[in-house]
Amino acid sequence: MSQLSKRSENYSKWYNEIVVKSGLAEFSGVRGFMIIKPYGYSLWDRMKTILDKMLQLTGHQNVYFPLLIPKSAFSKEKEHTEIFSEGCAVVTHSRLKKNQDKEELIVDPESKLQEELVIRPTSESIIWKTYKRWIQSYRDLPILFNQWGNALRWEMRTRLFLRTSEFLWQEGHTAHSTEKEAIEEAIKILNIYTDFSEKFLAIPVLKGIKPYMDKFYGSEKTYCIEALMQDGKALQIGTSHFLGQNFSKAFDVKFTNSNGKKEYVWGTSWGVSTRLIGGLVMSHSDDRGLVLPPKIAPIQIVIIPIYYKENNTIINKISEKILNIIKKEKIRVKYDNRITLTPGWKFHEYEIKGVPIRISIGKNEIQNEKVEIFRRDTYEKTYIPWKNLKDSILKLLDEIQKNIYKKAFHRTQKLIIKSDHYNDFKNKINHSGGFIFAHWDGTKNTGKKIQEETEATIRCIPMYNEKEKGKCIFSGKPSMQRVVFSKSY
The missing domain is CATH 3.30.110.30 (C-terminal domain of ProRS)
Structure with missing residues (x-):
């Protein structure tokens, strides 16, 4: 494997090389669209699992709304439409047909849609259109919905994960009977995002409110968390919006309160995206590749056998025994016993992938009844007796998580x-x-x-x-x- 560019010399090039060479993602050939590879998707899947549990524990339910939104619905909230219309992709026809003159497909002019459809840049419009049917009384509130899906916003300057036209994300949409309850919801979500970022991604953040000219269009107030990357630039990690009654008024969503009077519903929306992966890369990684916090790493430990012809059987036997000990602790562990690659090649591969701990087992380790432990965050090597492995590994994973956060926290404080x-x-x-x-x-x-x-x-x-x-x-x-x-x- 080739070496990475240095952060100090070309930060942008270094970032792109890590994303591609670590197997997270690659360019698709269509501007602004990327292919998220298995290792990158497993990282996103891990984020989804953790954050989804945090949201469900606070009463939120998962739903799914359509990707295509009628243009008439999308146009309802004027401030919202004004900004998002600039980056919208629009479906105007329903099919293609073969060109009789050339061997190519063309748009069938007879398939023009009666109403054009907007490909989802965000889902407020289609959701509030639906809320009008679902909400009649205060007994129907609150509605606490979350959706995992994708969105499309044309981007002029694109970069893998950080700014792509299509991205995967989580978007929450809630409806409430009072202003106070909606504001409390928006702040609650911001605190969930903060806990997720700091406790799992090991990224320290600053909580704040966007100035009025940068708030989410269609909202009354936008709450955000901002993080500093290693080059001293900020990255917006997540946002939570207090929508006020803007969307309920645009879509005429009213409810009968406990006194029998009609009121407009109060709303929030909020979200994080695959941009989190870009933030994770830029927050912790070094000139040798990814550095992943154990709580979020798809592979927490990799076991690599150091084969010698006369010892292959015993090395495999001991390695599999250690593998089973680690698996019992519900640790995400991989045993790489490929014989087509050298140990050195594997060491480099898992360093660039940011696996927190590497365990090596060879002739010397078997003779001494120990394993060699390599920490990705500090490059330190230690030897641990087999009998102490379980407790030592659990403690070490915790130490690595804390150390990665501590390093990012101190860097942020200095800046x-x-x-x-x-x-x-x-x-x-x-x-x-x-x-x-x-x-x-x-x-x-x-x-x-x-x-x-x-x-x-x-x-x-x-x-x-x-x-x-x-x-x-x-x-x-x-x-x-x-x-x-x-x-x-």
């Missing part, structure tokens, strides 16, 4: 910086990057000018941020609190 002067701000953004806490006058125009000059955007207004009087770093106008600026993906 949380305050700035009170525009020249200092520009210097920090262009050299160290990071989350720059600075005053902003609250106007869209100032945010736009700062972005044009520095490429930095307001990532969020930190939740529970203390009020602090100051002056906008750009305009010098009064400001009541700091916001978070960063360059981003």
Whole structure:
């Protein structure tokens, strides 16, 4: 296997090489669309399993709504339509036919649809159209739905996992009888996303509220979690939107309250996508490949036999015995006994795939009744007696998970910086990057000018941020609190 580019020399190239060479995904040949390979999909499947359980434990139910949305329904909520229409794919005809003059297929003009269909960029419109039939009384509320599926939004600049036209995701849609309940739901989901990111992906995040000009179109307020990647740029990990009554009014979704009066329903929507895989790669990986936290890794341990002709049988026997010990602990373990590849080749393969622990068993290990343990996060090698293996492995997996998070946390903390002067701000953004806490006058125009000059955007207004009087770093106008600026993906 060839070596990877260095992060310090070409971060973008390094990222793309890791994604492809580790077997996560590859380009499909259609701009903006990728092939998620088995190893990449197993990583996404692991994320789905964990997050789905977290959502179901809080009362959410899984559903599935159609991929195609009637254009009339999609057009109902005007603010929502205005932004998403720019990236929509639209189905206008129902079939193809053979061209009589050439050996090719063409659109059959006679199959033009009576109403054009939008390929789902997000599902609020089709879901609220359905809620109108399902909701009549306060007894029908709340509705707590979650959907696993895909979406399509045309993208000009694409990058595997981080920004693709088609992506896999989870999107939640809830309906409530009160404003308070809907806001509590949106914040609850943000906290679930935070726990998932920090406890399982080992990615520390900053919770905040998007400035008014960057909120989800069709919402009253957008809550978000932002994470810093190793190059000092921010990545939006997930969002949770308080929709207010915007969609219920657009689709005329009312309910009769306990006093017999008609009210519009309150709503939320929220989601994370396969962008999480991109964030995982950029948060922890190094110049030798992926570094995966054990809780999310598809393979937590790989066992590699070091064969010698006269010892193959005994090595296999001991390896399989150790394999069974590990399996009993419900650890995701693989025994790679392929004889067509050298141990060195396998070592490199599983390093680039980010497998947290590698166990090697050869002649020396059998003689000493020990196994060689290699930690992917620190490159440390130790020897553990067979009899102590179970307890040692469980403890080590926990240590690796904590160490990966600790490393990312300390890196993030070093890049949380305050700035009170525009020249200092520009210097920090262009050299160290990071989350720059600075005053902003609250106007869209100032945010736009700062972005044009520095490429930095307001990532969020930190939740529970203390009020602090100051002056906008750009305009010098009064400001009541700091916001978070960063360059981003």
